[in-house]
Amino acid sequence: MSRLNQEWAFDFGPGMPTEAYIGVSPDTRYDDETGYGFEGNGQVFGRNRMDQQEESSGWEHLRQSFCIPMGMNFVVKVPDGIYRVTVEIGDALADTLTIIKAGESKSVLPYISTIRGQFKVALFTVAVHDGRLVLRFSGAAPRINVVTISPTEETLTLFLAGDSTVTDQPATGYPYAGWGQMLPALFKHDVLVDNHAKSGRSSRSFIEEGRLDVIVEKMRAGDFLFIQFGHNDEKSDPDRGTEAFTTYKQHLKVYIDAAKEKQARPVLITPVHRRYFNNDGVLTDTHGEYITAMKELAVEEGVPLIDLAADSKIIFEEAGIEGSKQYFMWTYPGEYLNHPGGVEDNTHFQEWGALRLAEQVIDQIRKLDLQPLRMYLR
Structure with missing residues (x-):
């Protein structure tokens, strides 16, 4: 799995991922070899709000393309330690409501709601004890646009x-x-x-x-x-x-x-x-x-x-x-x-x-x- 300045940086959704980011499509399933992907018995859907001409702009893909996880977790294989997680969530065309938990059921953020065209960035810190960072996304209209995971001792x-x-x-x-x-x-x-x-x-x-x-x-x-x-x-x-x-x-x-x-x-x-x-x-x-x-x-x-x-x-x-x-x-x-x-x-x-x-x-x-x-x- 590639890394960006000691970070795991994921760009979610259909289409070509942004340069230097790891692309995660709706059908990316977790396995130990790649060390990341969705896991669970539910489904993951994806949307790309960009047309093909716009997609050539690269960085805009981070916001315009996203995954919608329904009963699925996103898992990343990481060494045990303390990690700072940054998420970006939103949708150019729809209101959203996303609930994020870590591990089994740890509440890590207040509910994240956005109105149409709004994007929010939120940060939290978690400890990993078993080599797997598990993020559980739910809510009435959940989104995952971007997730970055960075080791940290400044906490x-x-x-x-x-x-x-x-x-x-x-x-x-x-x-x-x-x-x-x-x-x-x-x-x-x-x-x-x-x-x-x-x-x-x-x-x-x-x-x-x-x-x-x-x-x-x-x-x-x-x-x-x-x-x-x-x-x-x-x-x-x-x-x-x-x-x-x-x-x-x-x-x-x-x-x-x-x-x-x-x-x-x-x-x-x-x-x-x-x-x-x-x-x-x-x-x-x-x-x-x-x-x-x-x-x-x-x-x-x-x-x-x-x-x-x-x-x-x-x-x-x-x-x-x-x-x-x-x-x-x-x-x-x-x-x-x-x-x-x-x-x-x-x-x-x-x-x-x-x-x-x-x-x-x-x-x-x-x-x-x-x-x-x-x-x-x-």
Whole structure:
């Protein structure tokens, strides 16, 4: 695969690609030899708004020709690392609406809408851990005109350690979502949100499985580590359970010490509430002493604390017993393809709920004035 100044530069759509760009037509399928192409069970369509005479102008092809992916991903084989991705999207003759996700289901940009004749350029930063950069395009009228991918080290990394309420849920579980997978789209491209949260983990099991070691190995001075555990610490499982005022605090302190040793900034986040209401519409606190213990530790160690438990209580109670279902995985049979029998889940979130919680995290970053993170908010 050719490269342009250490970049992968792709020109999408039918017709001759622009000089020095890699042409991607609607029928370009991924294989390991070329190292790029579309992948999935859907279809890709293409349009070229130029006539043959105009096509000789070369550079205009970048905007006038494009692909329309329907249920397909664009995959590029790249070495593991951090990458800056630039996309250009638009159409000379039609309004467009494009949603871009990276990897399994990470939200990396706000929805991109353009009116007829308008073209927008957007940037985001992603980490690649398995040698494949996967871009998922969807929306009411998606377009791909141009994509460039550049290795970069000029970024501030926000690491996330947590459980299923934070993790990047797989696309096969849609609309399941953790608040951590919605967070990248709320930052400018100067910040990489590297989400290491994993379903079913506690503050203890996350460490014992070596997941904190992976974060510490990548961590640099000035980075941030956001830490949210509690849901699984509360369980009696001997491989995960902790005691609030002893082993829970002790394990959380390991994260704090590890970050400080790398001259990074740890931030504690109280566990988001589950959807359990009393008959009078007041939310039942299922975390109890774990919230108190985390708050004590934040004071003892002098680290910032985002009280997502308090924020989520307000959000869920304002929505009410029935209204709060819109945030959680409460779905009807037949409502979503991935869950034909419906779901009644009071712990995990739909994308809308995960986004509301991610927005609360952003709001607390502002209130706590966590610089330079605050400076890079969209």
